[in-house]
Amino acid sequence: MDPGTTSPFFLLANAAAVAAAVAAVARIYRQPRSKSCPPGPTPLPVLGCALQIDTQQPWLTFSEWKEVYGDIVYCPIFGQDVFVVNTEKAAEDLFDKRSGNYSDRMDTSVLAKYYGLGYHTGQSRHNDTWRAHRRVVQQGLRREPVEVYRPVQLRRTHDLIKSLRESPSQYWHHFKRFSGTTILEVVYDHSVSENDEDDPVLKEISDANDLSIFLLAPGKILCLSIFPFLRYIPSWFLGGQFNSAFCRKQQETMLDLPYNEIKSKVAGGGASRCLVADALERYDDQIDKDFDKTLRDAFGSAYAAGEETTGSTLMIFILAMVLSPHVQKRAQSEIDTFIGTGRLPNFDDWAGLPYVEAVLRETLRWYTVVPQGLPHAASGEDVYRGYHIPKGSVIVPNVWAMTRNPEKYPSPSEFKPERFLDDEGNLTRDEVDFVFGFGRRVCPGRYLARASIWVAIACILAEFNIEKDKDAEGRPIEPEPEWVHGLTSAPRSFSCNIVPRSL
Numbered sequence: 001m002d003p004g005t006t007s008p009f010f011l012l013a014n015a016a017a018v019a020a021a022v023a024a025v026a027r028i029y030r031q032p033r034s035k036s037c038p039p040g041p042t043p044l045p046v047l048g049c050a051l052q053i054d055t056q057q058p059w060l061t062f063s064e065w066k067e068v069y070g071d072i073v074y075c076p077i078f079g080q081d082v083f084v085v086n087t088e089k090a091a092e093d094l095f096d097k098r099s100g101n102y103s104d105r106m107d108t109s110v111l112a113k114y115y116g117l118g119y120h121t122g123q124s125r126h127n128d129t130w131r132a133h134r135r136v137v138q139q140g141l142r143r144e145p146v147e148v149y150r151p152v153q154l155r156r157t158h159d160l161i162k163s164l165r166e167s168p169s170q171y172w173h174h175f176k177r178f179s180g181t182t183i184l185e186v187v188y189d190h191s192v193s194e195n196d197e198d199d200p201v202l203k204e205i206s207d208a209n210d211l212s213i214f215l216l217a218p219g220k221i222l223c224l225s226i227f228p229f230l231r232y233i234p235s236w237f238l239g240g241q242f243n244s245a246f247c248r249k250q251q252e253t254m255l256d257l258p259y260n261e262i263k264s265k266v267a268g269g270g271a272s273r274c275l276v277a278d279a280l281e282r283y284d285d286q287i288d289k290d291f292d293k294t295l296r297d298a299f300g301s302a303y304a305a306g307e308e309t310t311g312s313t314l315m316i317f318i319l320a321m322v323l324s325p326h327v328q329k330r331a332q333s334e335i336d337t338f339i340g341t342g343r344l345p346n347f348d349d350w351a352g353l354p355y356v357e358a359v360l361r362e363t364l365r366w367y368t369v370v371p372q373g374l375p376h377a378a379s380g381e382d383v384y385r386g387y388h389i390p391k392g393s394v395i396v397p398n399v400w401a402m403t404r405n406p407e408k409y410p411s412p413s414e415f416k417p418e419r420f421l422d423d424e425g426n427l428t429r430d431e432v433d434f435v436f437g438f439g440r441r442v443c444p445g446r447y448l449a450r451a452s453i454w455v456a457i458a459c460i461l462a463e464f465n466i467e468k469d470k471d472a473e474g475r476p477i478e479p480e481p482e483w484v485h486g487l488t489s490a491p492r493s494f495s496c497n498i499v500p501r502s503l
């Protein structure tokens with residue numbers, strides 16, 4: 001998946017889907033649609049519906065199909081059964097209520113075998129390795145335990161504010177650094193000092209993450225499946241990102257470097273509290289070679305999954321603020337009234353700033369960074385609403401269609417935080433949780449992510465005005481965002497001014 005194909009891990013799954021699809025070409029032609037099959041577009045022989053899907057933004061195609069075919073759409077691709085789930089209700093029915101059957105992922109062994117990308121929790125099959133990953137990672141990331149890391153999040157936000165003051169036009173760089181340094185410290189107790197642009201761990205881990213995001217785009221996987229020689233292109237040559245040995249080495253370094261560092265710190269008694277140090281202590285008597293790898297890979301996945309998604313959500317927030325000055329003013333006025341102007345917001349203010357929380361929810365909904373979710377797979381056959389779902393089917397949660405449901409979110413393309421407030425100005429119960437996925441596979445980092453994004457949003461609003469840029473005659477320039485769809489879908493650059501409010 002790319003722009004449309006790319007949603008946070010999602011690409012992953014899509015990539016996997018395409019890879020497996022290519023392998024499945026041998027299955028060639030499918031039987032004509034049976035009565036027990038959900039409606040959907042007419043598939044072509046071999047290709048299935050591949051040519052009918054927007055390669056950039058598949059969720060848009062899926063959303064159009066929703067209007068024609070309904071909640072559940074069947075669209076085989078290269079012989080792979082694919083079902084698109086367009087509503088929260090159907091997603092809950094399958095992924096939550098029947099989670100025993102719908103928590104698997106597609107086979108992505110090509111990524112594991114050649115590129116060293118098999119470590120990731122997000123692409124693990126529904127097996128014991130995945131269970132072990134979830135167990136070790138979830139402990140510290142649950143709603144309450146994760147609050148212990150709020151001082152780290154606040155400190156990193158203050159660094160972010162300072163960087164935005166110094167070089168506001170580099171906001172994407174600052175957001176990525178904010179999310180990367182926060183996660184590095186929370187997960188590994190690796191603290192990157194404020195002005196250090198050359199921290200080796202941050203650099204390695206961030207480069208490796210960028211490369212995996214590049215490779216996980218489905219188009220690339222398809223390319224690799226058709227032209228396997230690409231794996232051997234020297235890493236310094238044109239197309240060198242496809243070099244599998246380089247990628248494997250880089251992924252290993254990314255996983256080993258921070259993990260070995262924190263292990264040494266723990267052994268020397270000099271570690272501060274962090275997720276890995278806690279896990280090493282908790283599982284002290286169980287750590288054999290396999291379990292050591294489980295810890296390394298599970299926490300490496302947390303970094304890979306959290307860096308891009310969190311930073312990208314802040315880009316979407318900035319775009320929303322440029323386009324909605326009235327929302328910005330209302331949020332700033334709430335902050336000024338509740339806190340005054342003498343200090344930045346902190347987590348103690350969260351409950352007293354309902355409109356800012358509504359801005360966070362609307363940011364998550366308006367342009368969700370994972371519009372296609374991360375596809376699940378069925379581990380056994382099933383019947384739902386009278387439809388037959390074969391074993392091994394890929395089930396795509398079309399999160400985009402859920403965020404744009406006009407019955408739940410009237411005028412869905414408008415940025416309206418008020419939709420999360422009742423008539424008395426209190427927050428509704430809708431926390432748009434579905435953008436973090438479903439069932440047993442739900443994002444384990446969602447509480448950490450929400451808190452990081454909330455505190456960043458609150459402090460940015462308190463400190464800056466986000467405005468349209470102006471041309472030489474002083475006329476406002478409409479932002480024309482350039483969207484990038486890798487593992488996440490978000491704008492990477494557009495014209496705007498981030499100006500300190502005190503000026």
Ligand code: HEM
Nearest residue numbers: 121122302305306309310370374436437438441443445449
């Ligand atoms: C705005 C921020 C984020 C968004 C929107 C997001 C969204 C998602 C989504 C949609 C999934 C797939 C769920 C499914 O399969 O149904 C996922 C999985 C995952 N996320 Fe997040 N995520 C975010 C931040 C984070 C952070 C900060 C971490 C770690 C600290 C994290 C760790 C993971 C992991 C490890 C998985 C794989 C879970 C599995 O397959 O069992 N995410 N996330």
